[in-house]
Amino acid sequence: MKGYLWGPSAATSARTPQSGWEAMAIDAVGNVIEFWGFKRNQGRVWALLYLRDQALTAAEIEKELDLSKGGVSMLIRDLERWGVVLRVRTPGDASWRYRAETDLLQMARRVIEEREFAFIARIRADLAEARKLAEADGSVEREKVERLRKMEAVAEATEKALNVFLKTSRFDVGAMFDVFRA
Amino acid sequence: MKGYLWGPSAATSARTPQSGWEAMAIDAVGNVIEFWGFKRNQGRVWALLYLRDQALTAAEIEKELDLSKGGVSMLIRDLERWGVVLRVRTPGDASWRYRAETDLLQMARRVIEEREFAFIARIRADLAEARKLAEADGSVEREKVERLRKMEAVAEATEKALNVFLKTSRFDVGAMFDVFRA
DNA sequence: CATATAGTTCAAGGCGTTTTGAACTGCATG
DNA sequence: CATGCAGTTCAAAACGCCTTGAACTATATG
Structure with a gap:
């Protein structure tokens, strides 16, 4: 119900969810992870990367989950430190992309x-x-x-x-x- | 280190601790109970009653743990609801006393x-x-x-x-x- | 090396939870 | 039934944690 619902922006990708099931799943994972004593948004970032099954940029994560630039940076830092998100450099791209490890x-x-x-x-x-x-x-x-x-x-x-x-x-x-x- | 150290008031009872071991134990229980997802002070109140092994008045609890009147009232309400503290009326006394159940x-x-x-x-x-x-x-x-x-x-x-x-x-x-x- | 863009840091702000304290209710007693 | 004290309630303050956003640093590119 929070974040992740600022309009269609249908052009982004074929994957952009029309019905809220993706957001629903992402938030659910956020809740599980919060139960385990972590931050809700750590779970949401992981879930987004895992569900999309592709490496996203920080800017994309920021947009999809409606987080701030600084926030994404810190969340990713935690997830990297724990080894559940990997930072990868794509050839023609100036920026890093992040993808989910599964453990x-x-x-x-x-x-x-x-x-x-x-x-x-x-x-x-x-x-x-x-x-x-x-x-x-x-x-x-x-x-x-x-x-x-x-x-x-x-x-x-x-x-x-x-x-x-x-x-x-x-x-x-x-x-x-x-x-x-x- | 917090609460429970506002001077001697040695007259109260032979039980008043000079060295901080009682406070230390009380705070430790507060921390365990907080770990289990309850309020720290719920644990502290229970621990005080349990350690003293006698029924105390709300005023005494308030003084010993340096809590507010209203706070003690609410904390005791919770502990009673959960059945870990009992309210008892002593003969010649106008006020209730509370004692710890052990479970x-x-x-x-x-x-x-x-x-x-x-x-x-x-x-x-x-x-x-x-x-x-x-x-x-x-x-x-x-x-x-x-x-x-x-x-x-x-x-x-x-x-x-x-x-x-x-x-x-x-x-x-x-x-x-x-x-x-x- | 100038510029632009990506990424980081952290003080300030926001938000949910706990605690306070003052007003209030209820009860016992003279 | 007046008085005083025990106990309750709840709006406001305090507190702790998380997030924001602006300043800063790093990196790639022409």
């Missing part, structure tokens, strides 16, 4: 691993530290220390669940996604 | 189930709809429809992974957390 879930897993694990690990460390301090302080009741220990377990549980989450997306899902790589 | 992870799972599944389901529906439209439109290449189908698979994968995530936190973790209920 979107792989990258999600990788980035989440780096990002979230560090975060949860830090929390666990804080709780462990708090418990140690409480234990050292002789005046703290045993029961209270016990409760701190249980709270640590919450953080551990989160870490563990996250682990399973990622493992699943690696094998279960990963196998399923070999279609992409084929 | 924090249970509630996280329940709320996530309601909230996230609906969200992902909607996305999947959008993608399916987009594919149907594309299929109906005869001018769309087969390859493109195929790509739409693969994008649907991403959404399905997300749903599946989420499922495993929640199942894990139910059994694996759930078992571990029987200590809370004991």
